[in-house]
Amino acid sequence: MLNPVRLIAAKRDGEALSADDVTALVEAYTDGTVPDYQMSAFLMAAYLNGLTDGEAAALTEAMLQSGSHIDLSGVPGTKVGKHSTGGVGDKVSLILVPLVASCGVPVAKLSGRGLGHTGGTLDKLEAIPGFRTALSIKEYRRQVVDLGGVIAGQTGDVAPADRKLYALRDVTATVDSVPLIAASIMSKKLAEGNDALVLDVKCGRGAFMKTEAEARRLAETMVAIGAEHGVSATAVMTTMDVPLGRAVGNWPEVAEAVACLRGEHGDTSLMTIVRALAGEMVVLGGRADTVEEGVETAQKRIDSGAALDRFRQLVAAQGGDPQVIDDPSGRPDSAPVTTIRASEETSGIVVDLDALVLGHAAVDLGAGRRTKEDDVDPVAGFSALKTVGDPVEPGAPLARVHTSDPSTIEGVRAAVREAYTVAEEVPDRFPPVRARYTVDGWTDAGTGQD
Structure with a gap:
Protein backbone atom coordinates (compact mmCIF):
# COMPACT_ATOMS: atom_id res chain seq x y z
CA MET A 1 0.00 0.00 0.00
CA LEU A 2 1.23 3.48 -0.86
CA ASN A 3 2.70 5.40 2.07
CA PRO A 4 3.03 9.03 0.93
CA VAL A 5 4.73 10.06 4.18
CA ARG A 6 7.56 7.62 3.46
CA LEU A 7 8.03 9.02 -0.06
CA ILE A 8 7.94 12.63 1.17
CA ALA A 9 10.53 11.84 3.85
CA ALA A 10 12.77 10.04 1.36
CA LYS A 11 12.71 12.99 -1.03
CA ARG A 12 13.21 15.42 1.86
CA ASP A 13 16.36 13.50 2.77
CA GLY A 14 17.67 13.57 -0.80
CA GLU A 15 16.97 9.95 -1.69
CA ALA A 16 15.99 8.85 -5.21
CA LEU A 17 12.57 7.27 -5.63
CA SER A 18 11.90 4.33 -7.90
CA ALA A 19 9.79 4.76 -11.03
CA ASP A 20 7.09 2.64 -9.39
CA ASP A 21 7.00 4.93 -6.35
CA VAL A 22 6.73 8.07 -8.51
CA THR A 23 3.98 6.49 -10.60
CA ALA A 24 2.03 5.37 -7.53
CA LEU A 25 2.25 8.82 -5.95
CA VAL A 26 1.06 10.57 -9.11
CA GLU A 27 -1.80 8.14 -9.57
CA ALA A 28 -2.91 8.54 -5.95
CA TYR A 29 -2.83 12.34 -6.18
CA THR A 30 -4.78 12.29 -9.44
CA ASP A 31 -7.58 10.15 -7.99
CA GLY A 32 -7.72 12.20 -4.76
CA THR A 33 -6.25 9.61 -2.40
CA VAL A 34 -3.27 11.86 -1.70
CA PRO A 35 -4.43 15.37 -0.66
CA ASP A 36 -2.99 18.73 -1.72
CA TYR A 37 -1.07 19.22 1.51
CA GLN A 38 0.92 16.00 1.09
CA MET A 39 1.65 16.60 -2.58
CA SER A 40 2.69 20.17 -1.70
CA ALA A 41 5.24 18.74 0.74
CA PHE A 42 6.57 16.37 -1.92
CA LEU A 43 6.85 19.16 -4.48
CA MET A 44 8.80 21.34 -2.07
CA ALA A 45 11.15 18.45 -1.26
CA ALA A 46 11.65 17.85 -4.99
CA TYR A 47 12.17 21.57 -5.55
CA LEU A 48 14.84 21.81 -2.84
CA ASN A 49 16.65 18.53 -3.53
CA GLY A 50 16.01 18.08 -7.24
CA LEU A 51 15.00 14.96 -9.15
CA THR A 52 17.28 12.46 -10.83
CA ASP A 53 16.94 11.94 -14.59
CA GLY A 54 15.16 8.67 -13.79
CA GLU A 55 12.69 10.39 -11.46
CA ALA A 56 12.01 13.16 -13.99
CA ALA A 57 11.41 10.58 -16.73
CA ALA A 58 9.10 8.61 -14.45
CA LEU A 59 7.17 11.76 -13.51
CA THR A 60 6.74 12.68 -17.19
CA GLU A 61 5.53 9.21 -18.08
CA ALA A 62 3.16 9.02 -15.12
CA MET A 63 1.54 12.32 -16.02
CA LEU A 64 1.37 11.39 -19.71
CA GLN A 65 -0.26 8.05 -18.93
CA SER A 66 -2.73 9.59 -16.46
CA GLY A 67 -5.02 10.43 -19.38
CA SER A 68 -5.60 9.90 -23.07
CA HIS A 69 -3.39 10.93 -25.99
CA ILE A 70 -4.79 12.94 -28.88
CA ASP A 71 -4.41 11.14 -32.20
CA LEU A 72 -3.77 13.48 -35.13
CA SER A 73 -2.35 10.81 -37.43
CA GLY A 74 -5.27 11.28 -39.79
CA VAL A 75 -4.49 14.98 -40.27
CA PRO A 76 -2.41 15.54 -43.42
CA GLY A 77 1.07 17.03 -43.07
CA THR A 78 3.69 17.14 -40.35
CA LYS A 79 2.10 18.62 -37.25
CA SER A 329 -10.00 49.40 -29.10
CA GLY A 330 -13.66 48.40 -29.34
CA ARG A 331 -13.39 45.67 -26.72
CA PRO A 332 -15.69 46.64 -23.82
CA ASP A 333 -13.99 47.93 -20.63
CA SER A 334 -10.54 47.74 -22.20
CA ALA A 335 -9.62 51.43 -22.13
CA PRO A 336 -6.79 52.43 -19.77
CA VAL A 337 -8.00 53.78 -16.43
CA THR A 338 -4.89 55.77 -15.58
CA THR A 339 -1.30 56.46 -16.61
CA ILE A 340 1.80 55.93 -14.48
CA ARG A 341 4.32 58.70 -15.04
CA ALA A 342 7.98 59.18 -14.29
CA SER A 343 8.90 61.45 -11.40
CA GLU A 344 9.74 65.07 -12.05
CA GLU A 345 13.38 64.26 -11.26
CA THR A 346 13.66 61.49 -13.89
CA SER A 347 15.38 62.25 -17.19
CA GLY A 348 17.45 60.18 -19.61
CA ILE A 349 17.10 56.88 -21.47
CA VAL A 350 15.48 53.66 -20.26
CA VAL A 351 18.41 51.29 -19.77
CA ASP A 352 16.52 48.56 -17.91
CA LEU A 353 12.97 47.42 -17.13
CA ASP A 354 12.73 44.65 -14.55
CA ALA A 355 10.44 42.02 -16.05
CA LEU A 356 10.03 40.18 -12.74
CA VAL A 357 8.85 43.31 -10.90
CA LEU A 358 6.46 44.21 -13.71
CA GLY A 359 5.10 40.66 -13.84
CA HIS A 360 4.26 40.76 -10.15
CA ALA A 361 2.67 44.19 -10.59
CA ALA A 362 0.40 42.78 -13.32
CA VAL A 363 -0.67 40.00 -10.95
CA ASP A 364 -1.48 42.65 -8.33
CA LEU A 365 -3.72 44.38 -10.89
CA GLY A 366 -5.64 41.14 -11.34
CA ALA A 367 -3.97 39.75 -14.46
CA GLY A 368 -2.73 36.66 -12.59
CA ARG A 369 -3.49 34.46 -9.58
CA ARG A 370 -2.32 34.29 -5.99
CA THR A 371 -4.25 31.08 -5.29
CA LYS A 372 -5.32 28.43 -7.74
CA GLU A 373 -9.01 29.28 -7.13
CA ASP A 374 -8.58 32.96 -8.09
CA ASP A 375 -10.29 34.40 -11.15
CA VAL A 376 -8.32 36.74 -13.38
CA ASP A 377 -9.37 40.13 -14.69
CA PRO A 378 -9.52 39.76 -18.50
CA VAL A 379 -8.68 43.41 -19.16
CA ALA A 380 -5.95 43.81 -16.52
CA GLY A 381 -2.40 44.76 -17.40
CA PHE A 382 -0.20 47.47 -18.83
CA SER A 383 0.09 48.94 -22.31
CA ALA A 384 2.23 51.58 -24.03
CA LEU A 385 5.18 50.64 -21.82
CA LYS A 386 8.36 52.61 -22.21
CA THR A 387 11.08 50.10 -22.93
CA VAL A 388 14.86 49.91 -23.19
CA GLY A 389 16.25 52.65 -25.42
CA ASP A 390 13.27 54.99 -25.07
CA PRO A 391 13.95 58.57 -23.92
CA VAL A 392 12.21 59.67 -20.71
CA GLU A 393 11.53 63.26 -19.72
CA PRO A 394 10.35 64.44 -16.30
CA GLY A 395 6.71 63.44 -15.77
CA ALA A 396 6.59 61.42 -19.01
CA PRO A 397 4.18 58.46 -19.29
CA LEU A 398 5.78 55.12 -18.39
CA ALA A 399 2.75 52.85 -18.70
CA ARG A 400 -0.99 52.87 -19.20
CA VAL A 401 -2.91 50.86 -16.62
CA HIS A 402 -5.88 48.60 -17.40
CA THR A 403 -7.98 47.03 -14.64
CA SER A 404 -11.55 46.40 -13.61
CA ASP A 405 -10.64 47.14 -9.98
CA PRO A 406 -9.32 50.71 -9.55
CA SER A 407 -8.45 49.95 -5.91
CA THR A 408 -5.41 48.01 -7.15
CA ILE A 409 -3.82 50.98 -8.90
CA GLU A 410 -2.03 52.73 -6.06
CA GLY A 411 -0.44 49.48 -4.97
CA VAL A 412 1.34 49.04 -8.29
CA ARG A 413 2.26 52.64 -9.08
CA ALA A 414 5.46 52.67 -7.02
CA ALA A 415 6.45 49.18 -8.20
CA VAL A 416 6.22 50.16 -11.85
CA ARG A 417 8.36 53.25 -11.30
CA GLU A 418 10.93 51.18 -9.41
CA ALA A 419 11.04 48.64 -12.25
CA TYR A 420 12.60 51.29 -14.50
CA THR A 421 16.27 52.26 -14.57
CA VAL A 422 16.96 55.51 -16.40
CA ALA A 423 20.49 56.65 -17.26
CA GLU A 424 22.43 58.31 -20.05
CA GLU A 425 23.58 55.29 -22.05
CA VAL A 426 22.19 51.81 -22.70
CA PRO A 427 24.69 49.06 -21.79
CA ASP A 428 25.31 46.00 -23.95
CA ARG A 429 22.58 43.38 -23.64
CA PHE A 430 22.03 39.77 -24.65
Whole structure:
Protein backbone atom coordinates (compact mmCIF):
# COMPACT_ATOMS: atom_id res chain seq x y z
CA MET A 1 0.00 0.00 0.00
CA LEU A 2 1.23 3.48 -0.86
CA ASN A 3 2.70 5.40 2.07
CA PRO A 4 3.03 9.03 0.93
CA VAL A 5 4.73 10.06 4.18
CA ARG A 6 7.56 7.62 3.46
CA LEU A 7 8.03 9.02 -0.06
CA ILE A 8 7.94 12.63 1.17
CA ALA A 9 10.53 11.84 3.85
CA ALA A 10 12.77 10.04 1.36
CA LYS A 11 12.71 12.99 -1.03
CA ARG A 12 13.21 15.42 1.86
CA ASP A 13 16.36 13.50 2.77
CA GLY A 14 17.67 13.57 -0.80
CA GLU A 15 16.97 9.95 -1.69
CA ALA A 16 15.99 8.85 -5.21
CA LEU A 17 12.57 7.27 -5.63
CA SER A 18 11.90 4.33 -7.90
CA ALA A 19 9.79 4.76 -11.03
CA ASP A 20 7.09 2.64 -9.39
CA ASP A 21 7.00 4.93 -6.35
CA VAL A 22 6.73 8.07 -8.51
CA THR A 23 3.98 6.49 -10.60
CA ALA A 24 2.03 5.37 -7.53
CA LEU A 25 2.25 8.82 -5.95
CA VAL A 26 1.06 10.57 -9.11
CA GLU A 27 -1.80 8.14 -9.57
CA ALA A 28 -2.91 8.54 -5.95
CA TYR A 29 -2.83 12.34 -6.18
CA THR A 30 -4.78 12.29 -9.44
CA ASP A 31 -7.58 10.15 -7.99
CA GLY A 32 -7.72 12.20 -4.76
CA THR A 33 -6.25 9.61 -2.40
CA VAL A 34 -3.27 11.86 -1.70
CA PRO A 35 -4.43 15.37 -0.66
CA ASP A 36 -2.99 18.73 -1.72
CA TYR A 37 -1.07 19.22 1.51
CA GLN A 38 0.92 16.00 1.09
CA MET A 39 1.65 16.60 -2.58
CA SER A 40 2.69 20.17 -1.70
CA ALA A 41 5.24 18.74 0.74
CA PHE A 42 6.57 16.37 -1.92
CA LEU A 43 6.85 19.16 -4.48
CA MET A 44 8.80 21.34 -2.07
CA ALA A 45 11.15 18.45 -1.26
CA ALA A 46 11.65 17.85 -4.99
CA TYR A 47 12.17 21.57 -5.55
CA LEU A 48 14.84 21.81 -2.84
CA ASN A 49 16.65 18.53 -3.53
CA GLY A 50 16.01 18.08 -7.24
CA LEU A 51 15.00 14.96 -9.15
CA THR A 52 17.28 12.46 -10.83
CA ASP A 53 16.94 11.94 -14.59
CA GLY A 54 15.16 8.67 -13.79
CA GLU A 55 12.69 10.39 -11.46
CA ALA A 56 12.01 13.16 -13.99
CA ALA A 57 11.41 10.58 -16.73
CA ALA A 58 9.10 8.61 -14.45
CA LEU A 59 7.17 11.76 -13.51
CA THR A 60 6.74 12.68 -17.19
CA GLU A 61 5.53 9.21 -18.08
CA ALA A 62 3.16 9.02 -15.12
CA MET A 63 1.54 12.32 -16.02
CA LEU A 64 1.37 11.39 -19.71
CA GLN A 65 -0.26 8.05 -18.93
CA SER A 66 -2.73 9.59 -16.46
CA GLY A 67 -5.02 10.43 -19.38
CA SER A 68 -5.60 9.90 -23.07
CA HIS A 69 -3.39 10.93 -25.99
CA ILE A 70 -4.79 12.94 -28.88
CA ASP A 71 -4.41 11.14 -32.20
CA LEU A 72 -3.77 13.48 -35.13
CA SER A 73 -2.35 10.81 -37.43
CA GLY A 74 -5.27 11.28 -39.79
CA VAL A 75 -4.49 14.98 -40.27
CA PRO A 76 -2.41 15.54 -43.42
CA GLY A 77 1.07 17.03 -43.07
CA THR A 78 3.69 17.14 -40.35
CA LYS A 79 2.10 18.62 -37.25
CA VAL A 80 4.44 20.90 -35.30
CA GLY A 81 3.81 22.00 -31.72
CA LYS A 82 5.26 24.91 -29.78
CA HIS A 83 5.85 25.64 -26.13
CA SER A 84 7.33 28.53 -24.18
CA THR A 85 8.74 28.09 -20.69
CA GLY A 86 7.10 31.37 -19.72
CA GLY A 87 8.00 35.00 -19.44
CA VAL A 88 6.56 38.45 -18.89
CA GLY A 89 4.74 39.95 -21.86
CA ASP A 90 5.12 36.65 -23.72
CA LYS A 91 2.37 36.78 -26.31
CA VAL A 92 4.44 34.81 -28.84
CA SER A 93 1.94 31.93 -29.16
CA LEU A 94 -0.88 34.30 -30.06
CA ILE A 95 1.16 35.44 -33.05
CA LEU A 96 3.03 32.26 -33.89
CA VAL A 97 0.24 29.68 -34.12
CA PRO A 98 -1.82 31.50 -36.80
CA LEU A 99 1.38 32.62 -38.54
CA VAL A 100 2.79 29.11 -38.93
CA ALA A 101 -0.62 27.68 -39.79
CA SER A 102 -0.88 30.25 -42.59
CA CYS A 103 2.42 28.85 -43.92
CA GLY A 104 0.77 25.46 -44.43
CA VAL A 105 2.14 23.77 -41.30
CA PRO A 106 -0.56 22.35 -38.98
CA VAL A 107 -0.11 23.50 -35.36
CA ALA A 108 -1.97 21.92 -32.46
CA LYS A 109 -1.33 23.53 -29.09
CA LEU A 110 -2.46 22.81 -25.56
CA SER A 111 -1.74 25.86 -23.43
CA GLY A 112 -1.80 26.71 -19.74
CA ARG A 113 -2.92 29.48 -17.44
CA GLY A 114 -0.85 32.04 -15.58
CA LEU A 115 1.94 30.53 -13.51
CA GLY A 116 3.68 32.65 -10.89
CA HIS A 117 4.62 36.07 -12.29
CA THR A 118 4.13 34.98 -15.91
CA GLY A 119 0.89 35.24 -17.84
CA GLY A 120 -0.99 32.30 -19.31
CA THR A 121 -1.95 31.96 -22.96
CA LEU A 122 -5.42 30.69 -22.04
CA ASP A 123 -6.08 33.68 -19.78
CA LYS A 124 -5.07 36.00 -22.61
CA LEU A 125 -7.23 34.27 -25.21
CA GLU A 126 -10.22 34.22 -22.85
CA ALA A 127 -9.94 38.02 -22.70
CA ILE A 128 -11.43 37.89 -26.21
CA PRO A 129 -15.21 38.01 -25.58
CA GLY A 130 -16.75 34.59 -26.15
CA PHE A 131 -13.47 32.74 -26.82
CA ARG A 132 -13.63 29.08 -25.76
CA THR A 133 -10.49 27.25 -24.69
CA ALA A 134 -12.32 24.18 -23.32
CA LEU A 135 -12.59 22.12 -26.49
CA SER A 136 -13.41 18.46 -26.75
CA ILE A 137 -10.81 16.25 -28.40
CA LYS A 138 -13.15 15.97 -31.40
CA GLU A 139 -13.38 19.77 -31.70
CA TYR A 140 -9.62 20.10 -31.25
CA ARG A 141 -8.91 17.58 -34.02
CA ARG A 142 -11.51 19.07 -36.36
CA GLN A 143 -10.06 22.57 -36.06
CA VAL A 144 -6.58 21.32 -36.96
CA VAL A 145 -8.12 19.78 -40.09
CA ASP A 146 -10.23 22.83 -41.00
CA LEU A 147 -7.90 25.73 -40.06
CA GLY A 148 -4.51 24.14 -39.57
CA GLY A 149 -4.26 25.60 -36.07
CA VAL A 150 -5.81 25.39 -32.62
CA ILE A 151 -4.98 26.68 -29.12
CA ALA A 152 -6.92 25.00 -26.34
CA GLY A 153 -6.72 24.08 -22.69
CA GLN A 154 -6.11 20.60 -21.45
CA THR A 155 -9.30 18.56 -21.56
CA GLY A 156 -10.15 16.42 -18.58
CA ASP A 157 -8.84 13.44 -20.51
CA VAL A 158 -5.37 14.81 -21.36
CA ALA A 159 -2.67 14.61 -18.65
CA PRO A 160 -5.07 15.26 -15.74
CA ALA A 161 -2.23 14.66 -13.28
CA ASP A 162 -0.25 17.51 -14.79
CA ARG A 163 -3.25 19.83 -14.69
CA LYS A 164 -3.63 19.28 -10.93
CA LEU A 165 0.10 19.56 -10.25
CA TYR A 166 0.43 22.66 -12.46
CA ALA A 167 -2.17 24.52 -10.39
CA LEU A 168 -0.62 23.37 -7.12
CA ARG A 169 2.92 24.43 -8.10
CA ASP A 170 1.64 27.91 -8.92
CA VAL A 171 0.56 28.52 -5.32
CA THR A 172 3.29 26.64 -3.43
CA ALA A 173 6.39 28.47 -4.77
CA THR A 174 7.59 25.35 -6.59
CA VAL A 175 7.35 26.63 -10.16
CA ASP A 176 10.96 27.27 -11.18
CA SER A 177 12.41 23.76 -10.92
CA VAL A 178 14.04 22.28 -14.04
CA PRO A 179 12.81 18.67 -13.63
CA LEU A 180 9.29 19.74 -12.59
CA ILE A 181 9.05 22.15 -15.51
CA ALA A 182 10.42 19.61 -18.00
CA ALA A 183 8.06 16.87 -16.86
CA SER A 184 5.05 19.17 -16.91
CA ILE A 185 5.79 20.55 -20.36
CA MET A 186 6.61 17.29 -22.04
CA SER A 187 3.68 15.35 -20.57
CA LYS A 188 1.36 17.83 -22.31
CA LYS A 189 3.40 18.17 -25.49
CA LEU A 190 3.61 14.42 -26.01
CA ALA A 191 -0.15 14.11 -25.52
CA GLU A 192 -1.23 16.84 -27.94
CA GLY A 193 -0.66 14.83 -31.13
CA ASN A 194 2.15 16.68 -32.92
CA ASP A 195 4.95 15.02 -34.87
CA ALA A 196 7.60 17.63 -34.02
CA LEU A 197 8.08 20.36 -31.45
CA VAL A 198 9.78 23.74 -31.07
CA LEU A 199 10.59 24.81 -27.52
CA ASP A 200 11.10 28.47 -26.60
CA VAL A 201 13.34 28.20 -23.53
CA LYS A 202 13.47 31.62 -21.92
CA CYS A 203 16.48 32.72 -19.91
CA GLY A 204 16.95 35.75 -17.68
CA ARG A 205 15.54 37.74 -14.80
CA GLY A 206 11.91 37.52 -15.94
CA ALA A 207 12.07 33.79 -16.76
CA PHE A 208 11.92 30.75 -14.53
CA MET A 209 15.40 29.88 -15.79
CA LYS A 210 17.56 32.76 -14.54
CA THR A 211 20.90 31.56 -15.95
CA GLU A 212 22.09 30.08 -19.23
CA ALA A 213 23.21 26.96 -17.38
CA GLU A 214 19.66 26.35 -16.12
CA ALA A 215 18.15 27.12 -19.54
CA ARG A 216 20.56 24.76 -21.28
CA ARG A 217 19.80 21.98 -18.82
CA LEU A 218 16.06 22.41 -19.33
CA ALA A 219 16.43 22.46 -23.12
CA GLU A 220 18.57 19.35 -23.11
CA THR A 221 16.18 17.52 -20.77
CA MET A 222 13.11 18.26 -22.88
CA VAL A 223 14.73 17.47 -26.23
CA ALA A 224 15.93 14.14 -24.80
CA ILE A 225 12.44 13.30 -23.53
CA GLY A 226 11.03 14.11 -26.97
CA ALA A 227 13.58 11.88 -28.69
CA GLU A 228 12.70 8.99 -26.37
CA HIS A 229 9.10 9.27 -27.55
CA GLY A 230 9.87 9.66 -31.26
CA VAL A 231 9.16 13.41 -31.41
CA SER A 232 11.75 15.58 -33.16
CA ALA A 233 12.34 18.65 -30.98
CA THR A 234 14.31 21.86 -31.39
CA ALA A 235 14.90 24.16 -28.42
CA VAL A 236 15.61 27.86 -28.96
CA MET A 237 17.08 29.82 -26.03
CA THR A 238 15.65 33.35 -25.91
CA THR A 239 16.28 36.28 -23.58
CA MET A 240 13.75 37.33 -20.93
CA ASP A 241 15.24 40.19 -18.90
CA VAL A 242 12.78 42.88 -19.92
CA PRO A 243 9.14 42.29 -20.91
CA LEU A 244 8.54 41.20 -24.49
CA GLY A 245 6.88 44.05 -26.31
CA ARG A 246 5.09 47.04 -24.83
CA ALA A 247 2.15 45.26 -23.21
CA VAL A 248 1.87 42.99 -20.18
CA GLY A 249 -1.35 41.37 -19.00
CA ASN A 250 -4.37 39.76 -20.64
CA TRP A 251 -6.27 41.93 -23.13
CA PRO A 252 -3.35 44.38 -23.53
CA GLU A 253 -1.22 41.51 -24.88
CA VAL A 254 -3.95 40.34 -27.24
CA ALA A 255 -4.17 43.84 -28.68
CA GLU A 256 -0.41 43.97 -29.17
CA ALA A 257 -0.41 40.53 -30.81
CA VAL A 258 -3.00 41.76 -33.30
CA ALA A 259 -0.81 44.76 -34.11
CA CYS A 260 2.14 42.44 -34.74
CA LEU A 261 0.07 40.27 -37.07
CA ARG A 262 -0.78 43.45 -38.95
CA GLY A 263 2.91 43.97 -39.58
CA GLU A 264 3.60 46.51 -36.84
CA HIS A 265 6.55 46.28 -34.41
CA GLY A 266 8.58 44.32 -36.96
CA ASP A 267 11.96 45.48 -35.64
CA THR A 268 11.34 44.55 -32.00
CA SER A 269 12.79 41.75 -29.89
CA LEU A 270 9.31 40.24 -29.77
CA MET A 271 9.09 39.82 -33.53
CA THR A 272 12.72 38.72 -33.80
CA ILE A 273 11.81 35.80 -31.53
CA VAL A 274 8.56 35.11 -33.40
CA ARG A 275 10.39 34.94 -36.73
CA ALA A 276 13.13 32.68 -35.34
CA LEU A 277 10.61 30.20 -33.93
CA ALA A 278 8.46 30.37 -37.06
CA GLY A 279 11.49 29.57 -39.21
CA GLU A 280 12.23 26.47 -37.13
CA MET A 281 8.60 25.30 -37.25
CA VAL A 282 8.27 25.80 -40.99
CA VAL A 283 11.40 23.68 -41.53
CA LEU A 284 10.18 20.90 -39.23
CA GLY A 285 6.84 21.03 -41.04
CA GLY A 286 8.55 20.43 -44.37
CA ARG A 287 7.65 23.80 -45.92
CA ALA A 288 11.22 25.12 -46.08
CA ASP A 289 14.70 23.62 -46.35
CA THR A 290 16.49 26.11 -44.10
CA VAL A 291 15.53 28.26 -41.13
CA GLU A 292 16.32 31.37 -43.16
CA GLU A 293 13.91 30.25 -45.88
CA GLY A 294 11.31 29.51 -43.21
CA VAL A 295 11.68 33.02 -41.79
CA GLU A 296 11.17 34.52 -45.26
CA THR A 297 8.06 32.41 -45.80
CA ALA A 298 6.60 33.55 -42.47
CA GLN A 299 7.33 37.20 -43.15
CA LYS A 300 5.52 37.00 -46.48
CA ARG A 301 2.41 35.67 -44.67
CA ILE A 302 2.47 38.67 -42.33
CA ASP A 303 3.00 41.10 -45.20
CA SER A 304 0.11 39.62 -47.20
CA GLY A 305 -2.31 39.68 -44.26
CA ALA A 306 -2.71 35.89 -44.36
CA ALA A 307 -1.45 35.45 -40.80
CA LEU A 308 -3.89 38.00 -39.36
CA ASP A 309 -6.74 36.47 -41.34
CA ARG A 310 -5.89 33.04 -39.93
CA PHE A 311 -5.99 34.43 -36.38
CA ARG A 312 -9.39 35.98 -37.08
CA GLN A 313 -10.63 32.60 -38.34
CA LEU A 314 -9.20 30.83 -35.27
CA VAL A 315 -10.95 33.28 -32.94
CA ALA A 316 -14.29 32.86 -34.73
CA ALA A 317 -13.97 29.06 -34.78
CA GLN A 318 -13.51 29.01 -31.00
CA GLY A 319 -16.50 31.23 -30.32
CA GLY A 320 -14.67 34.54 -29.99
CA ASP A 321 -15.80 37.88 -31.36
CA PRO A 322 -13.74 38.59 -34.51
CA GLN A 323 -14.82 42.24 -34.45
CA VAL A 324 -12.44 42.95 -31.56
CA ILE A 325 -9.62 41.56 -33.71
CA ASP A 326 -10.57 44.03 -36.43
CA ASP A 327 -10.80 46.86 -33.87
CA PRO A 328 -9.11 46.00 -30.55
CA SER A 329 -10.00 49.40 -29.10
CA GLY A 330 -13.66 48.40 -29.34
CA ARG A 331 -13.39 45.67 -26.72
CA PRO A 332 -15.69 46.64 -23.82
CA ASP A 333 -13.99 47.93 -20.63
CA SER A 334 -10.54 47.74 -22.20
CA ALA A 335 -9.62 51.43 -22.13
CA PRO A 336 -6.79 52.43 -19.77
CA VAL A 337 -8.00 53.78 -16.43
CA THR A 338 -4.89 55.77 -15.58
CA THR A 339 -1.30 56.46 -16.61
CA ILE A 340 1.80 55.93 -14.48
CA ARG A 341 4.32 58.70 -15.04
CA ALA A 342 7.98 59.18 -14.29
CA SER A 343 8.90 61.45 -11.40
CA GLU A 344 9.74 65.07 -12.05
CA GLU A 345 13.38 64.26 -11.26
CA THR A 346 13.66 61.49 -13.89
CA SER A 347 15.38 62.25 -17.19
CA GLY A 348 17.45 60.18 -19.61
CA ILE A 349 17.10 56.88 -21.47
CA VAL A 350 15.48 53.66 -20.26
CA VAL A 351 18.41 51.29 -19.77
CA ASP A 352 16.52 48.56 -17.91
CA LEU A 353 12.97 47.42 -17.13
CA ASP A 354 12.73 44.65 -14.55
CA ALA A 355 10.44 42.02 -16.05
CA LEU A 356 10.03 40.18 -12.74
CA VAL A 357 8.85 43.31 -10.90
CA LEU A 358 6.46 44.21 -13.71
CA GLY A 359 5.10 40.66 -13.84
CA HIS A 360 4.26 40.76 -10.15
CA ALA A 361 2.67 44.19 -10.59
CA ALA A 362 0.40 42.78 -13.32
CA VAL A 363 -0.67 40.00 -10.95
CA ASP A 364 -1.48 42.65 -8.33
CA LEU A 365 -3.72 44.38 -10.89
CA GLY A 366 -5.64 41.14 -11.34
CA ALA A 367 -3.97 39.75 -14.46
CA GLY A 368 -2.73 36.66 -12.59
CA ARG A 369 -3.49 34.46 -9.58
CA ARG A 370 -2.32 34.29 -5.99
CA THR A 371 -4.25 31.08 -5.29
CA LYS A 372 -5.32 28.43 -7.74
CA GLU A 373 -9.01 29.28 -7.13
CA ASP A 374 -8.58 32.96 -8.09
CA ASP A 375 -10.29 34.40 -11.15
CA VAL A 376 -8.32 36.74 -13.38
CA ASP A 377 -9.37 40.13 -14.69
CA PRO A 378 -9.52 39.76 -18.50
CA VAL A 379 -8.68 43.41 -19.16
CA ALA A 380 -5.95 43.81 -16.52
CA GLY A 381 -2.40 44.76 -17.40
CA PHE A 382 -0.20 47.47 -18.83
CA SER A 383 0.09 48.94 -22.31
CA ALA A 384 2.23 51.58 -24.03
CA LEU A 385 5.18 50.64 -21.82
CA LYS A 386 8.36 52.61 -22.21
CA THR A 387 11.08 50.10 -22.93
CA VAL A 388 14.86 49.91 -23.19
CA GLY A 389 16.25 52.65 -25.42
CA ASP A 390 13.27 54.99 -25.07
CA PRO A 391 13.95 58.57 -23.92
CA VAL A 392 12.21 59.67 -20.71
CA GLU A 393 11.53 63.26 -19.72
CA PRO A 394 10.35 64.44 -16.30
CA GLY A 395 6.71 63.44 -15.77
CA ALA A 396 6.59 61.42 -19.01
CA PRO A 397 4.18 58.46 -19.29
CA LEU A 398 5.78 55.12 -18.39
CA ALA A 399 2.75 52.85 -18.70
CA ARG A 400 -0.99 52.87 -19.20
CA VAL A 401 -2.91 50.86 -16.62
CA HIS A 402 -5.88 48.60 -17.40
CA THR A 403 -7.98 47.03 -14.64
CA SER A 404 -11.55 46.40 -13.61
CA ASP A 405 -10.64 47.14 -9.98
CA PRO A 406 -9.32 50.71 -9.55
CA SER A 407 -8.45 49.95 -5.91
CA THR A 408 -5.41 48.01 -7.15
CA ILE A 409 -3.82 50.98 -8.90
CA GLU A 410 -2.03 52.73 -6.06
CA GLY A 411 -0.44 49.48 -4.97
CA VAL A 412 1.34 49.04 -8.29
CA ARG A 413 2.26 52.64 -9.08
CA ALA A 414 5.46 52.67 -7.02
CA ALA A 415 6.45 49.18 -8.20
CA VAL A 416 6.22 50.16 -11.85
CA ARG A 417 8.36 53.25 -11.30
CA GLU A 418 10.93 51.18 -9.41
CA ALA A 419 11.04 48.64 -12.25
CA TYR A 420 12.60 51.29 -14.50
CA THR A 421 16.27 52.26 -14.57
CA VAL A 422 16.96 55.51 -16.40
CA ALA A 423 20.49 56.65 -17.26
CA GLU A 424 22.43 58.31 -20.05
CA GLU A 425 23.58 55.29 -22.05
CA VAL A 426 22.19 51.81 -22.70
CA PRO A 427 24.69 49.06 -21.79
CA ASP A 428 25.31 46.00 -23.95
CA ARG A 429 22.58 43.38 -23.64
CA PHE A 430 22.03 39.77 -24.65
CA PRO A 431 20.49 39.32 -28.11
CA PRO A 432 16.81 38.23 -28.20
CA VAL A 433 17.75 34.80 -29.60
CA ARG A 434 20.85 33.25 -28.05
CA ALA A 435 21.23 29.65 -29.26
CA ARG A 436 19.42 26.54 -30.46
CA TYR A 437 19.63 22.89 -29.40
CA THR A 438 18.73 19.59 -31.08
CA VAL A 439 19.81 16.01 -30.45
CA ASP A 440 22.93 16.92 -32.46
CA GLY A 441 23.97 19.54 -29.89
CA TRP A 442 24.07 23.32 -29.43
CA THR A 443 24.57 25.81 -32.26
CA ASP A 444 24.43 29.60 -32.47
CA ALA A 445 20.93 30.66 -33.41
CA GLY A 446 20.55 31.24 -37.12
CA THR A 447 24.19 30.41 -37.95
CA GLY A 448 24.50 26.67 -37.54
CA GLN A 449 27.91 27.21 -35.91
CA ASP A 450 28.94 25.28 -32.79
